[in-house]
Amino acid sequence: MKKIIFILVLAAFSLSISSCLKDKPNTDFSGIGTVIELPWSGLQYFSRDAVTTAGDTVTMAFGINVASAKPLSTATNYTIAVDNSLLTAYNTANTAITYLEMPAGSYKITDLKGNAAKLSGTIPAGGRLDSVLVTVYKNQLDPSKSYMLPIKLVSASNGVVSGNFNAHYYHFIGNDFAGTYEHYYTRWETPDSTTSPSSNRVDHGQVIMSPVSPTELTVSTDYYTGPRYDITFTKTGSGPTATYSNWKVRFLPDDISSGPWATNITVVTSPMFVPKTLVFNSGVEYTYAQSLKLFRIYFQTASRAIIDEYVHQ
Structure with a gap:
């Protein structure tokens, strides 16, 4: 379109x-x-x-x-x-x-x-x-x-x-995972994610995963001031047989080191991949289709638990 x-x-x-x-x-x-x-x-x-x-x-x-x-x-x-x-x-x-x-x-x-x-x-x-x-x-x-x-x-x-x-x-920027994603947001009003969430996989509309380099992307969470996740990976090979490993996710330091987030938010559990249909291991070589399932990210603060899920469009 x-x-x-x-x-x-x-x-x-x-x-x-x-x-x-x-x-x-x-x-x-x-x-x-x-x-x-x-x-x-x-x-x-x-x-x-x-x-x-x-x-x-x-x-x-x-x-x-x-x-x-x-x-x-x-x-x-x-x-x-x-x-x-x-x-x-x-x-x-x-x-x-x-x-x-x-x-x-x-x-x-x-x-x-x-x-x-x-x-x-x-x-x-x-x-x-x-x-x-x-x-x-x-x-x-x-x-x-x-x-x-x-x-x-x-x-x-x-x-x-x-x-x-x-x-x-x-x-x-050539990056296999840049582009438009549907953003689903889950939030717990306590840091205990074993209870029922107050917002359960609410569709927050489309967002862009922006390429920083061929092996790095950023996309924002919808929690509080909306700091960006910084996602990096290693690509091996090319074309349809390429594989992707060493996946890492963090908050961009510049987004959380000052301002209201730095003053009011304590991150207890740093961002991590929590895919639903496969077990995440940074050492595993994932296919492209498998890698798209990794973009379900969890973190926990002193008062909340959050999952941001991004589904490729």
């Missing part, structure tokens, strides 16, 4: 103006001039450009914005392009994951209707925004490999191109 993620959200005008230059902050709008930008882009929003939606076809929209103190009296022509030099630079600076270029046929860049190819456009005089649709065909990608599609704002006929917000880094 085709799923659409619109990642463009209109910023408040003052935020757009004050954040678009590399220079020191300037709150005198009259001195800034005109900047053409891609809102919520650049390396500071890298994680936002992750392609994690389930399904073979994923579409994402982004905008081209005219940031100026007053609407312009002339039209703004712009061009965008796939710039794989950004991929090369990213791989050089970040060695944890090696991204490959998205191959021809695995994506297209069009107008919002998905019809005409679009690598240039015009924002009319007095206008602020234009939009572009990016479609990624995940069935054309090897799910075990990681890919990137960097799209750069190349030129604009008015003002200057933003130094910070000028490129989207759409990327797909």
